[in-house]
Amino acid sequence: MAVISQNLSPIVATPSFPILSNQNEHKTITESSSLAVSLKNCKTITELEQLHCHMTKQGLNRDHSAMCKFMSACTEMGTFDSLNYARKAFEQFKEDGDTSGSSFMYNCLIRGCSSLGLCDEAILIYNHMVDMGIAPDKYTFPFFLSACSKIAAFSEGVQVHSAILKMGFEDVYTQNSLIYFYTECGEVVCGRKVFDEMRERNVVTWTSLICGYARMGFAKEAVDLFFEMVKEGIRPNSVTLVCVISACAKLRDLELGERVCGYIEESGGVKANAQMLSALVDMYMKCGATDAAKQLFDECVDKNLVLCNTIMSNYVQTGLAKEALAILDEFPAQRLRPDRVTVLSAISACAQLGSILWGKCCHGYVLRNGLECWDSVSNALIDMYMKCCKQEMACKIFDHMTNKTVVSWNSLIAGLIRNGDIDSAWKIFNKMPESDSVSWNTMISGLVQESMFKEATELFRVMRSKGIKADRVTMVSIASACGYLGALDLAKWIYAYIEKNEIHCDIRLGTALVDMFARCGDPSSAMHIFNKMEKRDVSAWTVAIGAMAINGNGNQAIALFNQMLKQGVKPDGVVFVRLLAACSHGGLIEEGRYLFRSMTGIHGISPQIIHYGCMVDLLGRAGLFEEALDIIKSMPMEPNDVIWSSLLAACRMHQNVDMAAYAAQRIRELAPERTGVHVLLSNIYASAGKWTDVANVRLELKEKGARKVPGSSSIEINGKIHEFTSGDESHPEMSQIALMLEEMNCKVRDAGHVPDLANVLLYVDEQEREYLLSRHSEKLALAFGLISTGPGTPIRVVKNLRICSDCHSFAKLVSKIYNREIIMRDNNRFHLFRRGTCSCNDYW
DNA sequence: GTAGGGTTAG
The missing domain is CATH 1.25.40 (Serine Threonine Protein Phosphatase 5, Tetratricopeptide repeat)
Structure with missing residues (x-):
């Protein structure tokens, strides 16, 4: 808005201008064709100004038709200056002619503002036009709706929609614009409604809806609609194809992408243009067909900047940083200059490689070309310097940024956490002027990485209380924290939360949830989620096998592994670690031997x-x-x-x-x-x-x-996690716990338990050793569990170290005497104590 | 006059 209202530079008066300076100087531009040609030949704002000057001399500045042509030319030039000039000339026209102007003139201005991104201004001009009593025509609405679409001005667009209905405009252009407007505002269903009610549709109608679906994440619907369109006999054009190819890229569906390509070849009608080529390269890369993408790229003789940027950014995203940087070598021959998008990918590649040398080169290019004013570029630099362990450099760029965005802060925090400085990250996180879900996710996953699980779940609570929406990434971190805590109630809550908030459970989150329930000692919930997963990769199978292993169920672990092989999932080294552990816990010697041999013999994995x-x-x-x-x-x-x-x-x-x-x-x-x-x-x-x-x-x-390392055990009571360390007396209910312990000791002793003093390392007398043994963290947690829960409730304890043999036989007796199921997780596996026996069969 | 490809942080 500021740009359009700023003062214009003084007009330099020159006696004549090119088109009129030939033989017929006396002849004026009264003929409209002559004016049109003159306007068409204007290349600069100065030429436009000169022409307007000349028109004024001829009195044409008051001629409606001439002024319409002039304003149209200004709009087409598409610069802020030309638009400004059109507006000024228009004001003068209205003043001199004592008129309100025409819809055509307003259309010019609305279109000009919209195409330059001055969408608020476009809406204001429209409102002004209506106020002046000038009726919009069928050309007005497409321009106006395009402006509304760009800034998602939903209510303005809806108002205009009802005006359109009242005025009875049913032309295809207006309807197409409405479809685009609704889909761009996220109201795909409204867009679809307009589409369905149209009597006549053209290729743009279909394309608008296809693109709308694709943009809003309904890629499948977009592709389906494309094939429906083809079936109806509508021939797609290059725009349609760009959209539908990018939808296939979003779906990561190579088969579908190739079907579309097959159609293009079959129909033979659409010539591949540069945009289509970029879309195709993008699709192949995203679908993992790197070779196909590279072949298309290499075969192209006149590569443009977007094509190069497409392949570069995809290389970086696939982790092929070297290949990304190698594309830069193509630039000189193609007479291309890296722009901010290129630089972004290049910096990201350097960050990935940890190459400070190349990173500094990029930084130099950025400075020489003034690209640091783009905050995305500065943010990428911060990330790069952080990943190259040049924290000072990163901070310097951060400090120098005039408008730091939330991404700048996030990059800094993520970098600090990566470099192990969680305290500084915390401080900066608390100082952030605004935070988004990424900030919170970064911080939460940082705490999980630092094994600060309770802090992570607490921060998650704060996050929700601030109304920040948790997403898949948040839930992966929280599920992982919960798994380590072994807090089953929390685990159940997390699962319910995901369902309630309709957080999409992709392969990563599914895997995290299976692992969480496995670690919380609920293998049936783990398997329930595992069986519901749409796709399962080797990691998903690994956690499921781990769920069996941790509960000592070796045979089921092996059965799962065989199922995995049957489904054609290739095993890796990690899954064998879990499998062998499962055999070890289950005492499956022969099976373990066989699996170990099969690694090299059958699966070609060297141990x-x-x-x-x-x-x-x-x-x-x-x-x-x-x-x-x-x-x-x-x-x-x-x-x-x-x-x-x-x-x-x-x-x-x-x-x-x-x-x-x-x-x-x-x-x-x-x-x-x-x-x-x-x-x-x-x-x-x-x-x-x-x-x-x-x-x-x-x-x-x-x-x-x-x-x-001090032994510590935790127990979850009413959603709160209580942690006990060996000999710890700090718990507020310690006196009751001590009483309970005493009672338990008496009862187990009566049942024939003899303390296994070998488990006490300290060189102290026997009585003292017996006391220390009775205060092992797992016993404290157990006693607290007994007094805090009702009769018959299972007690779940999580220990950080291996359970000691005295506590193991103690727990067996407690489960019998108090008639409780005790589920105890140590750093290796689960022990389910029930009626005096343990699920590990004393083999752990 | 309406529709289109590449963009940093978790």
Whole structure:
């Protein structure tokens, strides 16, 4: 608006202008054809001004027909200056001729404003026209509706629609514009209604609705409508095809895309233009047919900027950053200059590669060409410098930005979190002038990455209280946090929330939900969601198999795996980790051996060190030490501390003291910082009664100044998560908990339980050790669960470490004595205690 | 006169 009302530069008066300066100087431009030619030849605003000057001399500035032609020419020039001039000339015309002007003149101005994006201005001019008592004609509405569409001025458009109905305009142009207006405002159904009620439709009618559907995310409907159109015998043009091809790209549906291409070839009528080529390249890239896209691109002899930008941005989005940058080499030969879109992709590619060298080059180009004024470009630079670990540079760009957008803040926060500085990210997040769902999602997923699960769920609560809509990304993070917390009530709430808010459950969210329920000890809900998923990739199958593994259901895990193979999903290394773990927990030795062999033999996956670790675990647990050692010896890589730790854990289970010492020695050499080893080893010595060795290990531990990771258990009561650490007395209801513990201890002792003191590492007297043992975090949580829930309610406890053997036999007895199901998750699997037994069959 | 391709952060 400001642009159009600014002062014009003074008109430079020149005696004549090109078209009239030939032989017939005396001849005036009275003939309309002559004026039309003169106008058509005007290339600059100065020439227009000169022409208007000349018209004034001839008195034509008061001639309605001449002025219409003049204003039309101004509009067609399409610059702010020409539009301004048209407006000024129009004002003068009205004043001099004492007239209100005509609808044609108003149409010119509305059209000019709309095409320059001055849509508010276009609406004002329309209103002014109506106020002046000038009736709009059938040309007015398309221009006006186009302006309304661009700024989604819904009520203005609807008002005009009723005016159109009253005036009885039923021409196809107006109706087409209405379809476009409604779809652009997100009211596809209204657009469809206009379409359905039309008596006569042309290719633009169909195309408008097809594009409307595609733009609003109804890509499937767009493609269906296209085929319906073809069936009706309407020939699509290049615009239609661009739309429908881009709809196929949105659907990531190559088959459909190729069907459309097949139609184009069959009909032979539509010649592929540059826009269609770009749309095709985009479609092939998005559908994963990179080679087809590249071939089309390479075959094109006169590549334009959009085509290059299309392939570049797609390369970046597919993670092919090098290929994206290689497209830049084509630019000089095609006489192309990178624009802001090109630069955006290039910077993004550098960020992906972590290439500060190329990144600085891009930055230089941006500065030399004044592109930093585009905030998207500056935002991309912030992201790039953050990803290249140049935090200072990123902050400098951020500080220098005159209008920081929410994306600038988001990029900064995401960068800080990526670089591990969650505290600074928190501070900046709280200082943001405005935030959107991405800001919250970034922060929540950052907290999850930092294992701050309770904080993540709390922030999610705040997010909702501020009225920020949670989306798929939010829910993936929250589901993951909930899974780690093992909070089943929260899990159920999350699932209900997703259903209630109709958050689309795609493959990623589905996978996250399956994993969440699996970790919360609800495998049937996990499988329910898994079975409902539309598509399942190897990750989805992996979490489902994991759901079986964590509950010790080895056979079902294997059954799922076979089902996966049957459906043609290619296994990867990760799924074998879960499978082997499932075999290990279920004691399925033979099956484990077979699966391990099938990795190389059938699926062509070479085992990584983690798979060897699984095998050592599997064999070690079964007491097959010789075979476990053979596996270690057969490894193509050096065994690491994890491998020896698996063996050490098995030694503990089977009281194999000699091999334990050997394994512990290997771990000391490989990872002297691992203090957990000392704990394990000390436990093994303690169980074997080798107290001198226990003392030695303890001494060594003391010298290193290391401490055991404190055990912690949590329990969810009425949606609140209570956390207990070993020996912790800080809980507000500690006195009742202590009383309950005492009662439990008495009852289990009466039932024949003898405390397994080997589980206490500290070198203290027996009585003290017994006390410490009775205050293990899982026992505290259990006692709290018993006093906080009604009789018969299952109790769910989540522990951060492996459950200790004393607590395990304690829990078995508690489940019997108090007639409760106890579901306890440790860092490895679930234990379901029921009527005095555990689902792990004491094998964990 | 109406319809169209490439754009940063989670």
